[in-house]
Amino acid sequence: MTTYAPPKPGGAFLLNSNAIDAWQVLGEFAYIKMLITVILDKRNEVLQASGHLKVGHGPISHELRNIKYARKFFRLTKSLKVFVKAFMNVNSMSLVAYPVGQHNDHFNAGGESLENKITFIIKGVTGRGRGGSLFDNGYVFALLDWQHTTRTARKFYVTHAQEMGLGPIQSSGAQRILDTNIVDNQNQCKHHCNDHQLPGLNSLKKMSILYLWK
Amino acid sequence: MSRRCLCCGPIAAQASRIDKYWLSSEKTPGVLAHNDRHTMVLCCNCLGQQNFECAMDFMDRVLDKVPACVIKEHPWVLALRPLYNNHTKGILPPSHDIEVQCCIACSLSITIPEGVRSSLLPIQAPLAIVGNNDTNISNVMMNDDVDDDDDDASYNPTINELNLESNSTNSEYDSYNTDDDDDADVDLPILLPLSKRKRAIYEGIGRMKNLPATEDDTMAFLTGYQHCATKPPNYKHLVQHTLQKAQRHKKAGRKIEYTAYSNVYEGAFYIPSHNLVIGNYTHNDRLFVDVHGLAPSAADGSPSVPHMVITKADADAVHDYHMKYNTKPKLIQKDMFDIFQLHDVPMPEDRSITRSWDVAHCTFPQTTRLDEVNKLNGSTHVEPEILANCLVYTWKNVHPDADVVLFDGGFGLEDYVTMKTVGPKLLAARMQSTLSKSISDSDVKTMHSNLSLLAGRKGFEVTRTSGTAGFTSPQSHADLLFVLHDNDSLLPNKAGVCTSSLCIKFLLIMSISHNNYLSLLCSRCLFDNSARKVLLPIL
Numbered sequence: 001m002t003t004y005a006p007p008k009p010g011g012a013f014l015l016n017s018n019a020i021d022a023w024q025v026l027g028e029f030a031y032i033k034m035l036i037t038v039i040l041d042k043r044n045e046v047l048q049a050s051g052h053l054k055v056g057h058g059p060i061s062h063e064l065r066n067i068k069y070a071r072k073f074f075r076l077t078k079s080l081k082v083f084v085k086a087f088m089n090v091n092s093m094s095l096v097a098y099p100v101g102q103h104n105d106h107f108n109a110g111g112e113s114l115e116n117k118i119t120f121i122i123k124g125v126t127g128r129g130r131g132g133s134l135f136d137n138g139y140v141f142a143l144l145d146w147q148h149t150t151r152t153a154r155k156f157y158v159t160h161a162q163e164m165g166l167g168p169i170q171s172s173g174a175q176r177i178l179d180t181n182i183v184d185n186q187n188q189c190k191h192h193c194n195d196h197q198l199p200g201l202n203s204l205k206k207m208s209i210l211y212l213w214k
Numbered sequence: 215m216s217r218r219c220l221c222c223g224p225i226a227a228q229a230s231r232i233d234k235y236w237l238s239s240e241k242t243p244g245v246l247a248h249n250d251r252h253t254m255v256l257c258c259n260c261l262g263q264q265n266f267e268c269a270m271d272f273m274d275r276v277l278d279k280v281p282a283c284v285i286k287e288h289p290w291v292l293a294l295r296p297l298y299n300n301h302t303k304g305i306l307p308p309s310h311d312i313e314v315q316c317c318i319a320c321s322l323s324i325t326i327p328e329g330v331r332s333s334l335l336p337i338q339a340p341l342a343i344v345g346n347n348d349t350n351i352s353n354v355m356m357n358d359d360v361d362d363d364d365d366d367a368s369y370n371p372t373i374n375e376l377n378l379e380s381n382s383t384n385s386e387y388d389s390y391n392t393d394d395d396d397d398a399d400v401d402l403p404i405l406l407p408l409s410k411r412k413r414a415i416y417e418g419i420g421r422m423k424n425l426p427a428t429e430d431d432t433m434a435f436l437t438g439y440q441h442c443a444t445k446p447p448n449y450k451h452l453v454q455h456t457l458q459k460a461q462r463h464k465k466a467g468r469k470i471e472y473t474a475y476s477n478v479y480e481g482a483f484y485i486p487s488h489n490l491v492i493g494n495y496t497h498n499d500r501l502f503v504d505v506h507g508l509a510p511s512a513a514d515g516s517p518s519v520p521h522m523v524i525t526k527a528d529a530d531a532v533h534d535y536h537m538k539y540n541t542k543p544k545l546i547q548k549d550m551f552d553i554f555q556l557h558d559v560p561m562p563e564d565r566s567i568t569r570s571w572d573v574a575h576c577t578f579p580q581t582t583r584l585d586e587v588n589k590l591n592g593s594t595h596v597e598p599e600i601l602a603n604c605l606v607y608t609w610k611n612v613h614p615d616a617d618v619v620l621f622d623g624g625f626g627l628e629d630y631v632t633m634k635t636v637g638p639k640l641l642a643a644r645m646q647s648t649l650s651k652s653i654s655d656s657d658v659k660t661m662h663s664n665l666s667l668l669a670g671r672k673g674f675e676v677t678r679t680s681g682t683a684g685f686t687s688p689q690s691h692a693d694l695l696f697v698l699h700d701n702d703s704l705l706p707n708k709a710g711v712c713t714s715s716l717c718i719k720f721l722l723i724m725s726i727s728h729n730n731y732l733s734l735l736c737s738r739c740l741f742d743n744s745a746r747k748v749l750l751p752i753l
Contacts, residue, residue: 006690011670018425034562053637058513101684102522105509132481132494
């Protein structure tokens with residue numbers, strides 16, 4: 001028995017992060033999500049200091065974790081492109097070209113994430129798409145992204161977990177490795193960033209550069 | 215004349231298994247053609263026939279696997295259920311054929327009224343990616359751009375054309391003994407060459423998955439965010455200027471792009487629990503980015519907030535409502551926002567680099583309980599009276615002094631949520647403009663055509679059952695047949711006979727593997743341009 005929703009144009013996909021070379025706006029789109037995340041985090045600090053409750057604490061902390069992960073690559077390469085690509089690798093995208101019906105958002109395995117959205121317009125195409133152009137013509141579609149560890153990133157971590165000093169390879173625990181060990185090792189990494197004494201760190205640097213620049 | 219069963223007859227032969235099928239059928243001709251002494255279930259709609267034993271076998275599995283509530287109104291199940299009950303008691307089937315209004319193959323398409331066609335368009339070959347060294351995409355397009363008509367012709371051949379082709383050009387089946395008298399009326403399956411359109415699509419998908427990287431740091435311009443403001447452009451000026459320009463062009467007899475600005479409700483993000491409409495005023499020269507945090511959170515215990523996008527029909531309805539009652543959209547006034555400056559906000563790439571942001575913030579009280587709102591999940595329609603009472607944020611009242619606008623929503627009406635423990639929800643955060651102010655129309659077109667290849671199931675979303683795609687309707691049924699027609703892999707490769715059952719938000723396709731033979735949705739679809747390709751292998 002197979003369940004199908006009413007078919008609509010678009011759908012979810014995993015984007016090769018090299019696509020930002022062709023369309024820089026996709027890289028900027030991902031970067032703005034990080035910008036808004038740090039702004040929201042800062043606002044939460046202010047709110048907490050003044051005795052108010054935080055807003056969106058759960059998804060923000062998850063996004064911060066991804067930013068910290070991407071920041072590690074920036075620290076190693078000093079390249080904003082690598083930084084953005086690293087962040088994109090833990091996100092999945094959706095193309096939406098229709099007005100969505102009323103629904104609730106849910107992420108896999110009860111995960112939490114902010115959902116990023118940008119809309120574009122195509123002129124000279126039949127139909128309205130998602131709708132919402134400034135002027136009265138054009139087909140509008142939206143791109144959205146949310147946290148998702150891509151198979152490529154997961155495979156990378158599973159394959160190189162030992163070399164990176166992340167413990168034994170756990171094929172099913174790649175997400176946990178990504179979420180916890182990488183971040184937890186950040187201080188360690190930061191401490192040894194200059195002297196390259198950790199074999200795991202050398203390996204991480206080598207692999208990350210190879211992986212992200214290839 | 216042989217009587218061909220939908221399940222195990224020759225028209226049910228799967229293309230990839232046809233060789234085996236024909237070989238085995240010579241040994242066991244009873245499988246090939248049911249003779250007159252078998253009781254058949256005859257479909258009055260598509261004239262399909264099904265062996266009674268096959269029907270009982272299918273019924274047995276359907277009743278075993280499918281929840282009773284799903285199939286309680288299924289016409290085929292209702293018609294054959296009494297016979298199935300007798301069958302299980304060992305009572306012999308009637309000696310005459312049994313007529314049903316629709317069979318397992320056409321129970322979906324019978325619900326589609328005449329004249330309802332799919333609203334979807336097939337995914338097209340990708341456009342060339344500008345700036346990418348790989349030029350294969352453009353080659354494909356240049357070579358194939360004149361082949362669309364031919365492509366369609368080969369893609370949607372008539373039955374007569376198919377038969378002609380089968381006799382003359384398809385060497386794949388030359389070895390089959392088509393002169394056999396018993397099988398003379400059996401239509402051979404036709405394997406059409408893979409269309410150029412599809413080949414271009416497959417190549418495009420492969421290319422998108424293996425995009426090469428360049429050496430340049432193409433994202434270096436993002437350092438501009440360390441100091442640049444992202445205040446919104448003056449939309450009123452933009453609209454006025456553009457429309458005046460259009461009028462001048464019109465007077466000069468030139469082609470004009472715009473005649474008016476859009477309805478502010480169309481395509482807007484609507485949050486019913488907070489009576490809030492966040493407008494979408496897309497323009498490729500004025501980009502902005504929204505971030506939403508509406509999913510349930512385990513960290514702070516906040517529930518999910520339902521939301522939707524307003525359709526053009528609803529936007530037009532609320533526009534008419536305003537005209538009728540001489541009212542205007544309730545725009546969020548500037549003084550409703552609390553504007554402040556956030557200092558020492560770190561940059562994402564480096565915490566040691568900080569900057570200040572001008573932030574406008576507004577918290578919206580809850581107006582409707584979430585359980586009441588959730589009852590309408592799946593709906594794509596909102597009453598104009600409701601929309602007319604919503605607060606609206608759009609280009610007309612965009613906050614000019616803020617880089618980022620934050621919309622928070624409280625949970626004042628929820629019993630289980632106390633404001634002491636659960637903070638407001640982030641309904642939306644809008645970065646009012648981006649550093650790269652615009653993107654060319656051709657780039658957008660190229661990006662859309664290439665990303666569409668990767669999206670969903672070959673360009674179509676068919677698996678979101680939360681209500682995003684709306685409720686099922688005759689239109690959605692036609693769309694589903696279209697997608698099944700266009701996508702080879704949506705149904706299991708060894709799917710047997712199929713039937714469908716409707717739920718409010720989705721369709722259930724019940725397919726059962728049946729001796730490796732394939733029978734698919736509807737033979738009526740042969741004549742109404744739906745699911746044709748699905749049926750090609752079994753013609």
